[in-house]
Amino acid sequence: MTVKRWIAIGIAALVLVISGAFQLAMTVASASFSDMIDLDGGDFRQEIMEVGSNGQIAVIDLNGMIMDTGADDGLFASGGYNHRTFLQKLETAMEDTMVDGIVINVDTPGGGVVESASIHERVVRAQEEYDTPVYISMGGMAASGGYYISAPADYIAAHPATMTGSLGVIMDSINFSELAEEWGISHEVIKSGDYKDMGSPTREMTDDEEAILQSMVDDMYEDFVKVIVDGRDMPESEVLELAQGQIFTGNQALENGLIDGLGDLEHTIEHMEEQLELDATVIHYTNSFGTGSIWGLMAEAVSGDNLTLSHLEELVTHSSAPRLMYLYQE
Structure with missing residues (x-):
C-alpha cells in the first residue's frame, strides 16, 4: 500500500472520528436525562416523542429485511435491522407494566x-399474556414477512401508497452449472444420501428434489394463510384469493380487508390513544447512539478490498443454499 493511500485512510478515519464525536455531543446536548433513558446492555434507548398526562405508548421501528445475520451490536456493527435487538425491544415493551400499548412502525x-414467525409469536404473546394491544403503522413497504408479523395486530394502518401484500413463500437458489461447465470447472461431491446436496448450485435440480422443496414451500404457505385467517378473522377462501404473491397498495389493502385504516405513524398513535382513552406519553425505542455504524465505516476504510471480498464471499455462500422466505422480490 502506498504512502499516499495510508495518508488518505488516516485522514478519512480522523474525519469519521470527529464526525462521530460531534454527532454524540449534539445528541447529548439536545436531549435531557429525562428524554433519554439508557437500558441495561446499551443495545437501545428510550426517547420521549410526546409527553402526555396519563398512560404510555411504546413505538418500535422495524426497518429493513427481517433476517438474523448473527451480527451483534458490537463495536464494528453496521446499521440496519438487527433481529436480536428488535426482539429485545419488543419484549422489554410488553413486560413493562407502565406500557399501555405498542405501535410497531414497519418498513x-x-x-x-423463522425470524418472521418469532416476531409474530411475540406480538401474540404481548396481546394474550400481557394484555397489551399492538398496532401496526406501515411505511413505504410492509410486504410478505412484513405482513405476516402484522396480521395478528389489533389495528393496522398504512399510507395509501404503501406497498403491502406479497402474501406467500418463496425459495430460490443460484445455479451456475452451465457457466462452470463452460469454464471447465467441476464440483465433486461425496454424499451419504441422494438428497444431501439438494439445491446445489453446481448441478440441475431433479424432479424429486423440486417436489421435496415445493412441499416445504406449501407447508409454510399453509401456515401463512392460517396466520391471516386467524389474525384478520377472514374466511380461508378469501385469503387464498389474495395470497397469490401479488402486491397491493394501501388503498387496495383496505378494500380487501387486509388493513383497518389509512394514515401514518402519528395517525396510528392517535387512534390508539382514542381507543384506549389515553393522553399518553409516547416513548420511542430506538437504537443506541449509532457509533456502531460509524466504527463499521472506519473498519471498511481501513480494511479496504479485503472487507469487500469477505462480504461478497459471505453473500455468495448464503445465496447458494435454498432458504424459505416470506419476502417480496422485484
Missing part, C-alpha cells in the same frame, strides 16, 4: 420464515 420487504 420491510419481509425476510426469513
Whole structure:
C-alpha cells in the first residue's frame, strides 16, 4: 500500500472520528436525562416523542429485511435491522407494566420464515399474556414477512401508497452449472444420501428434489394463510384469493380487508390513544447512539478490498443454499 493511500485512510478515519464525536455531543446536548433513558446492555434507548398526562405508548421501528445475520451490536456493527435487538425491544415493551400499548412502525420487504414467525409469536404473546394491544403503522413497504408479523395486530394502518401484500413463500437458489461447465470447472461431491446436496448450485435440480422443496414451500404457505385467517378473522377462501404473491397498495389493502385504516405513524398513535382513552406519553425505542455504524465505516476504510471480498464471499455462500422466505422480490 502506498504512502499516499495510508495518508488518505488516516485522514478519512480522523474525519469519521470527529464526525462521530460531534454527532454524540449534539445528541447529548439536545436531549435531557429525562428524554433519554439508557437500558441495561446499551443495545437501545428510550426517547420521549410526546409527553402526555396519563398512560404510555411504546413505538418500535422495524426497518429493513427481517433476517438474523448473527451480527451483534458490537463495536464494528453496521446499521440496519438487527433481529436480536428488535426482539429485545419488543419484549422489554410488553413486560413493562407502565406500557399501555405498542405501535410497531414497519418498513420491510419481509425476510426469513423463522425470524418472521418469532416476531409474530411475540406480538401474540404481548396481546394474550400481557394484555397489551399492538398496532401496526406501515411505511413505504410492509410486504410478505412484513405482513405476516402484522396480521395478528389489533389495528393496522398504512399510507395509501404503501406497498403491502406479497402474501406467500418463496425459495430460490443460484445455479451456475452451465457457466462452470463452460469454464471447465467441476464440483465433486461425496454424499451419504441422494438428497444431501439438494439445491446445489453446481448441478440441475431433479424432479424429486423440486417436489421435496415445493412441499416445504406449501407447508409454510399453509401456515401463512392460517396466520391471516386467524389474525384478520377472514374466511380461508378469501385469503387464498389474495395470497397469490401479488402486491397491493394501501388503498387496495383496505378494500380487501387486509388493513383497518389509512394514515401514518402519528395517525396510528392517535387512534390508539382514542381507543384506549389515553393522553399518553409516547416513548420511542430506538437504537443506541449509532457509533456502531460509524466504527463499521472506519473498519471498511481501513480494511479496504479485503472487507469487500469477505462480504461478497459471505453473500455468495448464503445465496447458494435454498432458504424459505416470506419476502417480496422485484
